[in-house]
Amino acid sequence: MSEMKKIKNLKEFSTSADRFEGANLLCPGCAHSIIVREVLNATNDDLVLSASTGCLEVCTAVYPYTSWDASWIHIGFENGSTAVAGAESMYKALKTKGRLKQPDRNPKFVSFAGDGASYDIGFQWISGCMERGHNIMHVVLDNEVYANTGGQRSSSTPIGGSNTTTPAGRVSYGEKKTKKDMVSIMASHGIPYSAQVAPNKWKDMVKKIQHGFSVDGPVFINAVSPCTTEWKFDPKDTMMLTDLSTDSLVFPLYEIIDGHELNITYRPKTVVPVEEYLAAQGRFKHLFKDEYKYLIKEWQERVDAQWAYLNRREEARV
Amino acid sequence: MAFDKMELRDIEVWDGNHAAAQALRQCQIDVVAAYPITPSTPIVEGYAKFLADGYVEGEFVLVESEHAAMSGCIGAAAAGGRVATATSSQGYALMVETLYQASGMRLPIVLNVVNRALAAPLNVNGDHSDMYLGRDSGWIQLNAYCPQDAYDLNFIAFRVAEDHGVRLPCMVHQDGFMTSHTAQGVKTMTDDVAYSFVGDFKPMNDMLDFEHPVTHGVQTEEDWHFEHKARQHNDLMTKVMPKVQAAFDDFEKLTGRKYNIVEKYDMDDADVAVVCMGTSVETAREVATEMRAKGIKAGVVGIRVIRPFPFFEIQEALKGAKAIATLDRSAPGGAPGMLFNEMAGCLFNLDKRPLLSGKIYGLGGRDLTKKHLVDLYTELQANVDAGKVLTPLQQFIGVRGPKLSFL
Secondary structure, three states: OOOOOOOOHHHHHHHHOOOOOOOOOOOOOOHHHHHHHHHHEEEOOOOEEEOOOHHHHHHHHHEEEEOOOEEEEEEOOOOOOHHHOOOOOOHHHHHHHHHOOOOOOOEEEEEEHHHHHHHHHHHHHHHHHHHHHHOOOOEEEEEEEEEEOOOOOOOOOOOOOOOOOOOOEEEEOOOOOOOOOOHHHOOOOOEEEEEEEEEEOHHHHHHHHHHHHOOOOOOEEEEOOOHHHHHHHOOHHHHHHHHHHHHHHOOOEEEEEEEOEEEEOOOOOOOOOHHHHOOOHHHHHHHHHHHHHHHHHHHHHHHHHHHHHHHHHHHHOO | OOOOOOOOOOEEEEOOOEEEHHHHHHOOOOOEEEEOOOOOOHHHHHHHHHOOOOOOOEEEEEEHHHHHHHHHHHHHHOOOOEEEEOOHHHHHHHHHHHHHHHHHHHEEEEEEEEEEEOOOOOOOOOOOHHHOOOOOOOOOEEEOOHHHHHHHHHHHHHHHHOOOOOOOOOEEEEOOOOOOOOOOEEEEHHHHHHHHHHHHOOOOOOOOOOOOEEEOOOOOOOOOHHHHHHHHHHHHHHHHHHHHHHHHHHHHHOOOOOOOOOEEOOOOOOOEEEEOOOOHHHHHHEEEEHHHHHOEEEOOOOOOOEEEHHHHHHHHHHHOEEEEEEEOOOOOOOOOOOHHHHHHHOOOOOOOOOOOEEEEOOOHHHOOHHHHHHHHHHHHHHHHHHHHOOOOOOEOOOOOOOOOOOO
8 A cells, every 4th residue: 555644734844855856957946846846745655757858857867966866767858758657567567477676665656747748749648648547647847838948838838928939029929829728638538637736735736646646547737837937037936926826716726536527626715816927927028018908808717717617517526 | 467388389380570479478578568560560469469368478558659669668678677569660760769768778678670661652561761760779780581580589689688788779670571471480499498598687777676766868968978879889889799699609509590790691702792681681692592503603791780780790701702782772862872881881991892882672662583683693793804893883773764873
């Protein structure tokens, strides 16, 4: 049986044994490291990890150093999920054949990837892993942009953001497409668990990660990861930005069990207007010009509609 | 769960695909991650049937693409166990990114490549375009000429790749259809004898050893990348051939079947020689014998180990030849052809250089006939008699339309 870690408070949580070292090259204020620590700290079990090419990978395993005190692999941009699925397959094979070196362990297989490596280039690989039922967890560090390579748009990039490949300019407001709904797409594979999490709501996150570790089969987690560099906010404000993302319901926190049963896991006491979330980030600065204010209004309408939809789904229990 | 052994006759009638699938079964692979593609599909299907009938155990992961197949193999190999797969052509092309990753990460994966043309135009038949595409991928590459070779070389592949002094992935190439779908008598080993040749898998830097966590696939930039690549090349150049030779020697002791890094046929006193790979080696041998009856001292050099490239062995094999021709079965894309270039590299600094010309043949499964080779040996003899190459250096064999030649 897997060992579920008991965590009472944030102090206890923050002083847990680290298998992801603070010695890494991520930007000050990067939410990736916070999310990774929260995921890893949710279990005391052994870990087999992968990272797809991206910020997390290039900042944590630069030869001859590693920030990982757990088995870790990086192959390429698109195939981190399949790397961990391969390792999980080997675990099953060696278990069957009685060749595990530590047969009493109960390892967890986790793949970390950015939104580019998940929503775009790695989409097929993740879908394959979900469909085949590997006992793995895929965690998207969703900063809505190719941050590692300088802020190019991905299919997770929201409408109206100014990015280096969809810059706002004299005649453009930037990105023209709305964000892809990966949680629903992954849930549609009929996997036992998919959820959206945020690092500010760490108790909610730990609960979801632990639930994900407890189920048999693939798990998909989408974690909002505010990017100080590309979203353009002060590094000290990462948690403030995360609060705005969840409390404006731009990133609603919910889970989908067995591909259909949807539960909303966080209801903000006071819902913050989307406008406040946008205003806190340099990437949306141009939307506050008069000619683009309609986009903010439309955004609020979309968020309201999405929230109503999630509530209806939860109520319907289907 | 356990698995049953299979009773084999001493000689089975197998095509190259089935021979390879049987070899994989006997090597007791831990993880096969695969995506079927013509003409290698029956290897994957054959393995699936062995699994369904309880003749293998382990994980068989049917992924959604060849790229994912090799990605899964890399993850599985890094986790620590015996790993293999098979592919061809477009699938191989899709896999190329991961081929470099597998070798750069020093993971002993065995890949059966059933050689096939590359689109466009789409073509399912045999040539060596896929093989040539991955020639610099850092894999050890062995070449089978017939189903027997396809069976035997798989055991050699595991033995060499998994050696802790090597730790490099290994391909076993066989010709699409001509080998993969042509049934011949294949001398078998019993399951016990076959497994004893490859032995138990010995893990190294395995991710599943939780007492010793490892980091696989790191970033290196200008500070270390060159050293890593240089070291990998050094190991290919210095460590692999002795291990291959040792494996060939042990295999001969076990089975009586002798393989050589370069397969020489009638080369001791040959004036004219053809250098080739795959099923063409057997055709060329037959024609060489016939040419000798006509008074032309013909020989054949078959490349058995494509990578690492057997530079000195080829020099030795060709040292007495006066005129040689290379047979490249891949569209040369604006160059003389890989074998032509490599022979030129081997021979250029020798005191006595043979006359060298190159042929492009067999693209998309076009037959190489005995008549083509009779003409070729006759042409090479004419070069010998004249003391110079009388034809253009590059000629296409067997292509319709006006005679095509260059250089």
